[in-house]
Amino acid sequence: MAIVAILMFLPIPIYLEQPGAAESINQYVTVNGKTNKQKGDFMLVYVAVQKATPLTYLWSFSQKHIDRVSAEEMTGGSSDAEFDRIQEYYMQDAVNSAKYVALKHAGKEVSQKYIGIYVMSVLDKSDFKNKIQVGDTITNVNGKHYSNATGYQNALAKIKAGEKVTITYQRDGKNHKAIGKTMKLPQTKRTGIGITLANRSKVKTNEKISANMEGIGGPSAGLMLSLQMYSQLSKKDLLKGRDVAGTGTIDADGKVGDIGGIDKKVISASKAHAKIFFAPDNPVSKVVKKYDPNAKSNYEEAVETAKEIHTKMKIVPVRSFNDAVNYLENN
Numbered sequence: 001m002a003i004v005a006i007l008m009f010l011p012i013p014i015y016l017e018q019p020g021a022a023e024s025i026n027q028y029v030t031v032n033g034k035t036n037k038q039k040g041d042f043m044l045v046y047v048a049v050q051k052a053t054p055l056t057y058l059w060s061f062s063q064k065h066i067d068r069v070s071a072e073e074m075t076g077g078s079s080d081a082e083f084d085r086i087q088e089y090y091m092q093d094a095v096n097s098a099k100y101v102a103l104k105h106a107g108k109e110v111s112q113k114y115i116g117i118y119v120m121s122v123l124d125k126s127d128f129k130n131k132i133q134v135g136d137t138i139t140n141v142n143g144k145h146y147s148n149a150t151g152y153q154n155a156l157a158k159i160k161a162g163e164k165v166t167i168t169y170q171r172d173g174k175n176h177k178a179i180g181k182t183m184k185l186p187q188t189k190r191t192g193i194g195i196t197l198a199n200r201s202k203v204k205t206n207e208k209i210s211a212n213m214e215g216i217g218g219p220s221a222g223l224m225l226s227l228q229m230y231s232q233l234s235k236k237d238l239l240k241g242r243d244v245a246g247t248g249t250i251d252a253d254g255k256v257g258d259i260g261g262i263d264k265k266v267i268s269a270s271k272a273h274a275k276i277f278f279a280p281d282n283p284v285s286k287v288v289k290k291y292d293p294n295a296k297s298n299y300e301e302a303v304e305t306a307k308e309i310h311t312k313m314k315i316v317p318v319r320s321f322n323d324a325v326n327y328l329e330n331n
Contacts (some may be wrong), residue, residue, distance in 0.1 A: 011051040013071040016060050019264040020048035022245050022272035025224055030210045031232040040239030042228040044221050045247055045269050047261040049074075065263050065305075078121065078134065085135035087217025089118055089198065094222040095211045097250045099203045101321050102229035105254070110205045112252065115139065116170070117149050117197040126194025127180035132169055137200050139175070140168035149199050156182060156192045167193065207233065220259040222250030223278060226321055227328075238328040245269035246278025246316075246324070248298070254321035256280045262298045263305040270311040277302065278324050281317030 024041040036042075052060065052068070060066040075083040103110035116139040122129050132138070139145055141155045142165055159165055161184045168177050185192045209229055213221070224246050231238045238244075247265050249257035258280045259265075269277050279302035284295045296304070299317040306315050318324045 010053055012054060012057060014052040014057055015069045015071065015074045016050055016052050016056060017067040017069060017261055017264065018048050018050075018060075018063070019065060019267040019271075020046040022046075022265075022269045022274060025221075025228045028212055028216075029225065029228050029232075030208075031229060032208050034232070036228065036232050038231070038237050038239050039241040041243050042224050042231070042239070043243055043245035043269065043272060043274055044216075044224055045245050045265040045272075046216065046218075046220075047264045047268075065267060067261070076121070082121075082134040084217070086120060089120075089135070089200075090219040091213050091217050091221070093198070093200075094219045094249065095213060095225060096201060096203055097252055098211075098222050098225035098229055099205070099209050100252050101226045101250055101254045102209075102233055103203070103205055103207060105230055105321065105325070106233035108205060108207055108233060110203060110207075113202045113204055114147050115200045115202055116145070117152055118200040119169075120196040120198055123183075123186075123194035126183060128167065128178060128193050128195070131178040131180055132167065132195070133171075136169040136171050138167055138169045138197075140166075142166050143168070149197055152197075153190075153192065157190045159191055161191050165193065219249045219257075220247050223248040223256050223280075223318070223321065223324060226250050226254075227324055230321075230325070236329075238325065240328075242275045243273060244276045244278070244328065245272065245274035245313075246276070246318075248278065248280040248318065250321060256282075256318050256320055256323070258282055258298050262302050266302050266305040266311070266313075266315070267309060270306070270309060270313050274313055276314050276316055276328075277306075278316050278318045278327075279303075281319050 022043045022045045025044045026036045116137045119132055119134055119136045141152055146152050159182050162181050165182055166179050182191045183194050247259050279299040281299040284297055288295050302315045316327055
């Protein structure tokens with residue numbers, strides 16, 4: 001009995017990625033206090049992730065669309081709490097970019113305010129280890145604020161390795177300061193404080209857009225969030241009664257970026273009876289092709305999966321926000 005229990009319930013350091021679900025974005029987004037009243041739905045599609053047990057690990061090999069990912073690959077060596085904070089950042093950044101794109105294309109007044117650099121990891125050898133942590137936002141170096149990450153990097157590069165520097169950072173909405181020494185960054189000739197980083201900004205507008213994405217992480221909902229927000233801001237009936245699913249990151253210029261697990265998302269969207277599925281259609285780079293001659297674009301993989309499962313859902317290639325809007329307006 002003990003052996004059976006171990007096989008069934010004891011988690012191992014492997015994650016299983018498998019088809020999840022497709023849900024209406026309408027339950028997450030409000031614009032000026034209102035949800036979308038048009039017929040049809042824009043749909044958020046996600047991949048289900050769970051820790052494997054010995055039994056589910058073995059079972060997964062019989063399932064074509066389940067991937068096995070080591071804990072190290074999944075979290076990058078971060079703790080569970082750090083990993084959750086990073087995923088939360090990616091979602092917040094997706095919401096932020098989606099707001100900016102939707103407002104801009106709807107002709108609304110909008111601007112972006114740069115807050116600082118978001119801490120994604122801290123090297124063990126950094127003097128700031130245990131002083132700043134994943135999830136903090138650095139807003140000043142030696143009392144000076146910069147307008148982008150390059151400004152901070154250049155400022156630190158001008159300080160000799162081993163010299164003290166004062167970092168101002170935000171954590172849980174409060175400002176703090178930390179003092180430590182700079183270091184030579186591994187595999188470079190530059191000086192820094194030993195962190196990996198991402199930009200953090202905030203959208204400024206008079207329009208009240210709320211996106212309550214608590215419990216959902218990652219950047220891949222960016223495109224679909226921007227379409228939901230834009231349809232409400234512009235009052236255009238893009239859905240025309242259809243359920244429209246899709247995936248892809250979005251940046252401030254409206255470019256759609258690639259994501260992982262698109263085969264699983266196609267399966268989930270088809271099961272939810274979506275009529276249309278937007279898939280990023282960026283070409284596979286020469287570098288990737290060199291190491292993997294069989295590598296496919298997100299769109300190619302989505303089409304292949306759609307044929308395999310015999311879905312009637314239309315797979316539509318997109319490289320930008322405009323591509324998606326133009327398709328919905330003209331079809």
